[in-house]
Amino acid sequence: MNTPTLVLTVAAAVLSSLPLQAHHSFGGTYNVDKQITMKGKMVQVTLRSPHSFLYVEVEDAKGTVQRWVLEGAGATQFSQQFVDKDGFKVGDAVEVVANPSRSPNSTRGRLIRITRTTDGKSWGTKVGETVD
Amino acid sequence: MKTVNRSSVAGALILLVSCAARPALAQENSPLDLTGTWRWINHEDERDRNPGAYPGDYRGIPLNDAARMRADTYDEEVNATSLLLQCRPRTPGYQAKGLDPMRIDKVVDPVSRQLVAYRISYEKTPGDRVVWVDGRQRPSAYALHSWDGFSTGTFRGDTLEITTTHLKEGFVRRNGVPTSFRATVIEHVSLQEPYLEWTFTVIDPDYLTEPLVRSATYMRAPTLQLPAYPCQPDDYQPDATYRVPHYLPGENPYLTESAFKYKAPLEGMRGGAETLYPEWRAHGSTLAPPAAQSTLKPAYSDASTRIAERADAQRPRPPAYDRVEALHVAGNVYLIAGAGANIAVSAGGDGVIMIDSGAAAASDRVLAAVRQVVQTLRPPEPAEATSPFGSSWQASHAFADPMIRMIINTSSNPDHVGGNASVRMSPMFRLLGFRDLSLSLQVLAHERVQQRMLEAKAAEMLVPTDTYASSKYTLYRYLNNQAIQIFHMPNAVSDGDSAVWFRRSDVIVAGDVYNSDMYPPIDVDAGGSINGEIDALKSLLDMSATDFMSQGGTMIVPGHGWISDAADVGYYRDMLIVIRDRVQAMIDKGMTLPQVKAAKPTLDFDPLYGREPGVTARFVEAVYRSLKEKK
Numbered sequence: 001m002n003t004p005t006l007v008l009t010v011a012a013a014v015l016s017s018l019p020l021q022a023h024h025s026f027g028g029t030y031n032v033d034k035q036i037t038m039k040g041k042m043v044q045v046t047l048r049s050p051h052s053f054l055y056v057e058v059e060d061a062k063g064t065v066q067r068w069v070l071e072g073a074g075a076t077q078f079s080q081q082f083v084d085k086d087g088f089k090v091g092d093a094v095e096v097v098a099n100p101s102r103s104p105n106s107t108r109g110r111l112i113r114i115t116r117t118t119d120g121k122s123w124g125t126k127v128g129e130t131v132d
Numbered sequence: 133m134k135t136v137n138r139s140s141v142a143g144a145l146i147l148l149v150s151c152a153a154r155p156a157l158a159q160e161n162s163p164l165d166l167t168g169t170w171r172w173i174n175h176e177d178e179r180d181r182n183p184g185a186y187p188g189d190y191r192g193i194p195l196n197d198a199a200r201m202r203a204d205t206y207d208e209e210v211n212a213t214s215l216l217l218q219c220r221p222r223t224p225g226y227q228a229k230g231l232d233p234m235r236i237d238k239v240v241d242p243v244s245r246q247l248v249a250y251r252i253s254y255e256k257t258p259g260d261r262v263v264w265v266d267g268r269q270r271p272s273a274y275a276l277h278s279w280d281g282f283s284t285g286t287f288r289g290d291t292l293e294i295t296t297t298h299l300k301e302g303f304v305r306r307n308g309v310p311t312s313f314r315a316t317v318i319e320h321v322s323l324q325e326p327y328l329e330w331t332f333t334v335i336d337p338d339y340l341t342e343p344l345v346r347s348a349t350y351m352r353a354p355t356l357q358l359p360a361y362p363c364q365p366d367d368y369q370p371d372a373t374y375r376v377p378h379y380l381p382g383e384n385p386y387l388t389e390s391a392f393k394y395k396a397p398l399e400g401m402r403g404g405a406e407t408l409y410p411e412w413r414a415h416g417s418t419l420a421p422p423a424a425q426s427t428l429k430p431a432y433s434d435a436s437t438r439i440a441e442r443a444d445a446q447r448p449r450p451p452a453y454d455r456v457e458a459l460h461v462a463g464n465v466y467l468i469a470g471a472g473a474n475i476a477v478s479a480g481g482d483g484v485i486m487i488d489s490g491a492a493a494a495s496d497r498v499l500a501a502v503r504q505v506v507q508t509l510r511p512p513e514p515a516e517a518t519s520p521f522g523s524s525w526q527a528s529h530a531f532a533d534p535m536i537r538m539i540i541n542t543s544s545n546p547d548h549v550g551g552n553a554s555v556r557m558s559p560m561f562r563l564l565g566f567r568d569l570s571l572s573l574q575v576l577a578h579e580r581v582q583q584r585m586l587e588a589k590a591a592e593m594l595v596p597t598d599t600y601a602s603s604k605y606t607l608y609r610y611l612n613n614q615a616i617q618i619f620h621m622p623n624a625v626s627d628g629d630s631a632v633w634f635r636r637s638d639v640i641v642a643g644d645v646y647n648s649d650m651y652p653p654i655d656v657d658a659g660g661s662i663n664g665e666i667d668a669l670k671s672l673l674d675m676s677a678t679d680f681m682s683q684g685g686t687m688i689v690p691g692h693g694w695i696s697d698a699a700d701v702g703y704y705r706d707m708l709i710v711i712r713d714r715v716q717a718m719i720d721k722g723m724t725l726p727q728v729k730a731a732k733p734t735l736d737f738d739p740l741y742g743r744e745p746g747v748t749a750r751f752v753e754a755v756y757r758s759l760k761e762k763k
Contacts, residue, residue, distance in 0.1 A: 025184025025306035028208035032183050048364050050256060055368070069212075069368040076359060102187070102386060103209035103377050108368070132182055 026131070030099040030110040038068060039117070042092040047075040047084065051131065054088065054111065056096060070098055072111040072123075073131050083123050093117045097124070163290055164323045166250060169235045169358070170350035172228075173327075180229070185307040188387035188428070190403030191396075193309055196436035199339035200402065201736035204384055204430055205710070206308025207377035212368060214376070216673075216682045216702035219363035221257035221279040223302035224294075224317040225334040228348035232256050233356055241266075250285065255358050259680055263294050270297060272459055274469040276695045277313050278683055294319040300683070301703055301740075304334055304344060309403075312338035312740060313649070326352035338739035339436075342405045363681070374670065376709040380717050381733075387428040395421045398428075432735060439738040440748035448745065453494035458501040461695055462687045463637025464612050468501045470494075472547030476641040476689045478634055479505050480612030483535035483562070487632050487641040487689075488542055489551030498551055499558055506534040535562040537611065540618060541577035541596055542630045542643025542691070544584050545653070553593035573598050573607075578620050580628030584658065619675075621645050621668035625652055627659025629668065633675060641689045642672055646701055648693025651734070651741045652708070654754035661758035662712050669705040673698055707737050715755045725756050 026032060040058035052072040057065050072078060078087075088094065094116055098109030111131050113124030123129055190203060211217045222230050232254040239249040239262075251260040261280040271282055281299035285292050296317040304311055315336040322329045328350040333343045391398040397419030400407050407416070456470040468475040472491030475498060477484050484506060490498050521527035536558070541549050552575055555561055563572035579599035586595060605618040614636035621629040625644045632641040644653055645668045654660040676686035676698040688696045714733040723731070729752055734742060742748035 024211040025186075025208055026182075027184040027186045028307045029184075029211070046364075046366055048366075049361055050363060053366060053368065067368075101209060103207050106209055106377075108209070108212060 026110055029101065031102050032099050034100055035097055035112060036100050036109065037095065037097050039095045040068065042088055042090055042094055045088055045090060047078060049074045049076065052078055054114065056094060066107050069108045070096055070111040071108065071131060081123060081129055088114065088116065163287055164292065166236045166292065166321065166323065167238055169233065169353050169356040170328055171233045171353040171356060172231045173349045173351050174231060185305045186390045187307050187384065189307060189390040189401055190309060191401055192408060193304060193403040194340050194342040194344055194405035194408060195309055195403050196339060196341050197432035197434040198436035198736045198739050199309055200430065201381065201432050202310050203308035204387055205379045205381055207379060208307065209377035214702060214706065215365040215367060216699050218365040220682050223279055223299050223311060224281060224296050224319060224332060225302055225304055225311045225315060227254060228330045228332050229346065233353065233358060235358055253358055256361055257681065272457060274459055274467060274694045276697065290322060292321040294321065300699060310339055312336050314338055376706045378710050380714060382429040383427065385427045388422045388425050392422045392425045398422055436739060437732065437735050440742045443743050443745050444749065446745050451491065453491065453497055456494060456497035456501055458505050459695065461689060462639050463634065465634050465637045465639040466505045467689055467695060468498055471498045472550060473545065473691050474689055477502060477505060478612045482611045483537040485537055485611055485616065486539045486555065488548040489539055489555050491547045492550035492554065495551040495554030499560060502534050502536065502560065507531045534560045536560045537564050538573045539575045540632055541575060541581055542632065542641065543626060544581045544628060545644060548643065549594055553591060556593055578628040578630050584628065619671065621671065623659050623661045623664030624668035625660045625665065626655050631672060639687045639689060640672060640675060642691060644691035645669065646672065646688065646690045646704055648690045648696050648700060649741060650692055650744055651747050651751035654751065654758065656754050656757045660754065662708065662755045666705060666708050666712065669701055672701050673705065711737065712755060716759050719759055725753060728752065728756050
């Protein structure tokens with residue numbers, strides 16, 4: 001098997017092993033064409049199915065703290081990608097990239113990438129690390 | 133002796149061979165082996181699956197204007213704010229598009245070894261769906277609806293045809309295109325090893341103008357294991373006031389997004405039966421896609437927008453009470469339906485506690501239904517000892533006449549209290565054994581109900597004899613082995629509404645605060661208001677728990693309609709919040725009541741809740757007045 005074929009085969013195998021299903025429509029809930037970046041402190045980690053939720057408190061320009069809810073992958077996918085109870089913890093300083101909600105004034109987002117700023121641990125940078 | 137020719141012999145042989153080849157009787161009703169685990173093949177509608185349907189994309193759906201308006205004003209964010217929707221399973225009208233792997237098992241009668249049912253487990257709907265293939269009857273129109281509905285199956289040749297009714301409200305696309313609780317889903321399942329072809333047709337009298345036919349393909353996956361699915365709803369804004377994200381009509385900025393993004397004509401994106409036919413293609417190809425995204429201001433005008441007017445135009449018919457029926461709800465609580473407003477009865481060793489008494493003209497049938505409930509109760513289990521009776525069967529199957537111990541009225545509406553007099557005068561009405569019967573609770577209601585009926589000079593035997601005035605009133609003792617608590621629902625339909633909670637049976641009798649298929653009859657002059665009504669529904673939900681996946685658990689008996697659960701009440705609450713917000717926005721613009729009525733703020737919900745004469749107009753007026761007058 002030549003190299004390109006092998007790469008494609010491995011990629012296909014990786015992708016096919018992931019859950020590809022949102023219980024609700026991401027295209028309907030979030031603006032998937034836009035991304036926002038925020039820095040804050042993790043205050044709650046809820047690993048569950050069909051999707052997990054990471055709660056991050058973010059201070060805005062006026063000093064008001066907002067509680068953001070980042071919708072992440074399901075618990076099974078997360079655990080296979082080293083996001084479990086020991087992966088990201090309450091109190092972690094994190095930087096998050098997310099698709100914003102379509103709903104005005106909503107503080108929800110679909111997780112694209114998360115990085116712990118103290119040691120660089122991240123999710124969302126490798127193949128298959130997407131919330132589908 | 134007759135001569136036997138060759139063709140006769142050949143015919144007989146063919147018949148013999150075909151008979152020998154026929155499966156034995158036990159397999160005749162199961163020509164296909166559907167059992168096993170199946171993986172959904174994602175080769176259709178990829179864009180619909182990932183990232184998911186965009187707002188305003190109704191291609192391929194024969195929806196009507198009422199459905200279109202619901203979808204146009206829908207905000208998918210509601211799936212996050214409502215704890216009841218976060219883990220909502222899909223109905224069969226969408227499930228086969230849901231990507232879930234599934235497992236199918238047979239349920240076989242252990243004695244006859246006949247196939248009774250198929251059990252289908254979907255990955256994201258852990259409660260099994262049951263498809264009965266033993267020819268059983270459909271449940272009553274007053275039976276509980278569920279996400280799976282009630283399914284029966286029949287083999288037609290090599291195809292299993294499944295018919296499903298009793299569905300909860302669902303969706304046919306994940307951008308708000310709804311399916312009604314009146315929808316029927318017909319599924320055709322055929323096996324072409326290793327593929328299972330699943331065609332499903334939604335017939336929806338409320339939101340579709342033609343059947344919606346779609347299909348999906350599964351592939352046999354013998355090693356597949358369905359994982360556990362612990363979907364736990366989570367309140368992500370626990371301190372926030374409950375809200376229902378939605379767009380006001382004409383204010384959704386995303387409705388042209390799909391047409392613009394995919395360079396498709398907007399008319400096609402808006403869906404409708406005419407766009408499904410080949411003839412439309414030539415017309416569609418002449419249409420230009422939108423040049424830019426903009427906020428669409430749709431007009432809604434098809435027949436579905438005139439449901440309320442058509443209901444109002446119906447010739448008034450005197451109510452008929454010829455189909456009064458009794459159904460088990462839960463524990464020792466039963467529903468007597470078809471006698472005006474719903475009646476709930478708790479029946480047990482301590483007698484019968486009636487919640488409401490129905491319409492006066494239905495009393496004879498109501499009392500007959502009470503007798504039926506009491507005398508068909510399962511007799512108590514015999515003690516594990518020798519029977520002390522000469523004939524234990526007769527001793528345990530001889531029923532005393534029903535003893536109705538009291539009536540509790542949830543409101544003063546005539547179809548709730550109309551039977552009070554007949555029940556009280558019936559020989560079955562036997563109070564709780566005080567020597568002085570005037571000390572017994574006889575007919576109990578909130579004090580405002582009694583006051584209002586006295587002010588209206590109602591017949592004495594109709595008026596509640598006993599009242600309470602607190603927010604919660606607990607009967608002085610357990611009856612039928614359970615606590616009975618009465619909750620005042622202030623300023624909901626009126627200022628005297630009550631809900632009755634049978635604690636051990638886990639049944640709440642809601643009165644007219646909740647009707648499964650009709651707008652609430654809010655009476656502003658009697659102290660009712662839309663915000664009080666919404667608060668009352670929130671109270672019911674706070675008292676309720678669901679068994680699993682937002683269904684079952686606490687049973688809620690509506691004032692009118694079928695036995696419900698918290699998910700049904702949640703939908704009803706959300707509907708009222710959406711309509712309240714729309715009417716409030718119109719008031720804020722300075723619109724008068726006639727203008728608000730003409731704007732039809734309930735148009736998209738009328739197919740569900742506005743099919744009775746006068747109901748919609750009264751409801752809109754009540755919402756307007758209670759907001760305008762800040763009640």
